[in-house]
Amino acid sequence: MRIEVEQPAKASLPKRVSYSQMSLYQQCPLKYFFSYIAGWREPPTSALAGGSITHEVCEYLYRLEPQDRTLDAAMDLLREHGPRMLRSNEYKPFENDLKMKHSVKEAIENLFKVEDPKQVVVQPEHIEMELSVDINGVNFFGKVDRFTVDGVNRVTDYKTGKSPGKFIDDKLAQPYLYALGFKTQHDIDVDEVELIFLNAQEVVRRPADSGLVLAQGENLAQMRVASEFDVANSSWEARVSRLCDYCAFERVCPARTPDAPAPGSSQCNTKLTEAGLLHK
Numbered sequence: 211m212r213i214e215v216e217q218p219a220k221a222s223l224p225k226r227v228s229y230s231q232m233s234l235y236q237q238c239p240l241k242y243f244f245s246y247i248a249g250w251r252e253p254p255t256s257a258l259a260g261g262s263i264t265h266e267v268c269e270y271l272y273r274l275e276p277q278d279r280t281l282d283a284a285m286d287l288l289r290e291h292g293p294r295m296l297r298s299n300e301y302k303p304f305e306n307d308l309k310m311k312h313s314v315k316e317a318i319e320n321l322f323k324v325e326d327p328k329q330v331v332v333q334p335e336h337i338e339m340e341l342s343v344d345i346n347g348v349n350f351f352g353k354v355d356r357f358t359v360d361g362v363n364r365v366t367d368y369k370t371g372k373s374p375g376k377f378i379d380d381k382l383a384q385p386y387l388y389a390l391g392f393k394t395q396h397d398i399d400v401d402e403v404e405l406i407f408l409n410a411q412e413v414v415r416r417p418a419d420s421g422l423v424l425a426q427g428e429n430l431a432q433m434r435v436a437s438e439f440d441v442a443n444s445s446w447e448a449r450v451s452r453l454c455d456y457c458a459f460e461r462v463c464p465a466r467t468p469d470a471p472a473p474g475s476s477q478c479n480t481k482l483t484e485a486g487l488l489h490k
């Protein structure tokens with residue numbers, strides 16, 4: 211169902227496209243409009259705070275010399291960086307969230323159950339590596355959690371939260387796109403992609419099949435062309451799915467709330483503000 215929206219006359223797409231943007235557009239173009247054109251975002255959640263702290267600890271752990279990557283060292287890093295991050299304005303509301311803190315601790319402990327950090331061959335410059343490259347005419351950017359070279363060139367992303375179950379292929383789209391970014395920007399062939407689901411204690415590895423890798427580049431280009439059409443026509447598709455139940459914009463989405471005001475209108479903005487969403 212296509213929805214006419216109220217856009218500023220000079221509305222434009224973000225200059226660079228990340229995997230998150232592409233994924234959100236694929237899920238629902240109207241949700242993408244609310245987030246990236248109208249500039250709304252949900253307030254930080256406890257899950258986001260926990261995921262950020264976990265990633266920070268993993269980053270600092272793998273910056274240590276291999277022999278120093280012990281569980282005790284990881285817990286020291288957690289004690290150092292956890293409170294620091296929870297003092298930031300963004301995550302302060304979760305300073306006393308014991309459930310989240312327990313989940314982060316468990317995720318770090320689980321890292322040592324799914325792999326031996328001392329055995330991981332990684333260079334400091336290959337941690338939190340930034341990609342910024344033209345892929346099929348699209349200015350793509352991303353940050354890779356880890357790139358390891360141990361006979362196999364492998365792109366790894368850590369995930370917190372639940373096991374992906376049958377949605378694993380959707381989750382793999384991200385490292386496949388990063389593999390294409392590596393090849394295009396650095397002329398490095400990635401052999402394998404890996405997702406480490408820390409809380410679920412699951413490691414998923416797949417060969418970086420060239421067909422799957424190239425397909426993500428095509429998806430990126432298609433998403434950009436389609437979103438250019440949408441912004442030029444002030445009309446975005448509301449793609450109704452089971453994910454609508456978790457969508458912060460459901461209350462102002464004409465596909466789900468029949469008497470909702472036009473997306474982008476001042477009435478719509480008032481409702482989103484009342485619902486606690488933040489405007490950039």
Ligand code: SF4
Nearest residue numbers: 238448454457460463
């Ligand atoms: S409620 Fe569903 S259709 Fe509407 S914006 Fe959200 S995801 Fe899209």
